[in-house]
Amino acid sequence: MSTVELTPPEAARLAARAGLVLPAERHAAVAAVANHIHGVVAVLRELDFADVPPAAAYRAGQEPHDAAV
């Protein structure tokens, strides 16, 4: 699993790229929290999802109005 961590300047640059300009005094703290979050969610890379779709895939049209819903 990747252990590459964002440095404070990298975090600031990525945030700016997303349209969020971070004050200089926040760069280190934001980088630390972003790295922590990344460490938590990166575990999902262990899974080989094959053809599994995301849960957000939706059903077009009206759901049937029945007692099973």
Place this chain on the structure above:
Amino acid sequence: MQPYELPLAAAADAIRARRLSPVELVDSVLDRIEKVEPHLGAYVTVTAEQARRAASEAEHEAAHGRYRGPLHGIPMGLKDLIDVAGMATTASSRVRADHRATTDSTVAARLSEAGAVLIGKTHTHEFAFGLTTPQTRNAWDRGRVAGGSSGGSAVAVASGTATFALGTDTGGSIRVPAALNGVVGLKPTYGLVPRHGVISLSWSLDHVGPIARTVEDAALVLTALAGHDPRDPASLSVPATDYRPGAGTDLTGLRIGLPRTYYFDHVHPRVEAAVRHAIGQLEALGARLVEVDIPMTRYIQATQWGLMVPEAGAYHEGNLRTVPEQYQEDVRILLEASELMSAGDYVRAQRARTLMRAEWARLLDQVDVIAAPSVPMPAVGADEATVTWPDGAVEGVSDAYVRLCAPANITGVPALTVPVGHDSAGMPIGMQLLGRPPRRAHAPAGRPRLRADAAGSGNRHSGLSERPGRRVLAGSAIRGGGVPAKGSAAAGSDQRASRTGRPTRWSEAATSAAPSPQGSAAGTWPRSSHRRISPQSSTTPKGARVRRR
């Protein structure tokens, strides 16, 4: 007993019989607010005059034979994420200080139509993005956290400053504060209660539900709330359903899943003892305990974070760029960091959710309900940031409080917390019951249904289910807490609540002996009577391989 102490059902009966007027009840609750609210901080806004007017109208209606139902004249608090026309929905944040809602949210409108009387808006951890609600103090001990994010709602119900309240639950935000304050909290099935007009934390994880003093009370509120609203894209189409439990307590044939994994890991021993004792009471009522393995446990936190953090960041994208300094620091930094997550992280979490939902559906084919602790430990001190477990593991307080609640948010299954005891310091302990979503609520032929039909045959208490077209939901056998006794924080004292006079935690129908942590030790649990099922790995879902790098 003062009117503010009455559970909802008892107050409703008294109002219907004209033994209690809505004016008396609302005045009693407002008097209680004057006495304890300065110590507790449960409310953002108290709408006393508006409440008195509404109570007077409710009284007038009752006097002229117009009775709206069991919520007629009942005082309620609404978490301040929920729009009420003409009022600010502050989300307990400076960001929203100047907000005014122009229309009612769906839930506020439905409760108003049902006759409930708004007492005020209750505090949330800012924008529901936290588990402690620092503005509010625990109803049992002012030095401890209220829990969150619906901390104000739970403390209001526990302290007698609302007969019921609404909360929202994205990672346990109804169940955590309800458990920490000794009351009942229900996170309904995803989509059962419409969220139109409710500030979102994470669209795919958010739920609205009741906090009340008994399971029956929660069911009465759910009955008024549930039903389709096309303005919420997740809203389910369900027929009108009466969710009140019946009177019987025979659980013969009910299969209760007892987790072998996850739910009892890193759990305070007094919490484990109280929950196992409570499960033993359910077994004594006829339920069959079936050991189960919880699927994909390694990926629960990653999936929860992978969904919640980017969705919260998206919701706050605009305000984070214009008024970032108006957020509290703990929320601001999470929102800022959310901007650095990738689309891949989010889609992986959604795909993991697909797998997890399928695994949980398989699990809930094998048992009718799963019983587990609601939270790993009772309310911690307000200044505690971490908890250290006996094996030396250190866990953030918020991470610990989310841990056992998150699976029901990810999968959307209904989850109910009920009080089942206290720790050695007298702090409440909650047990969580997780059931099937309505689509899967049909009991196999030959098995007792999760809830008897109107004829009253079969089992009438079975845990938790929302079965459209029927009166559902079990657990009137499990009665909730109530108003902390004198001497508690709610009574304005520094003392912890004495056991004398504490509300009943277990119904008279379930057992005459209330479960207590002293009454059972984890080591005496009769494991030999359990049958293990679900042999597949607790961490590897079907349809996917684990790929370690």
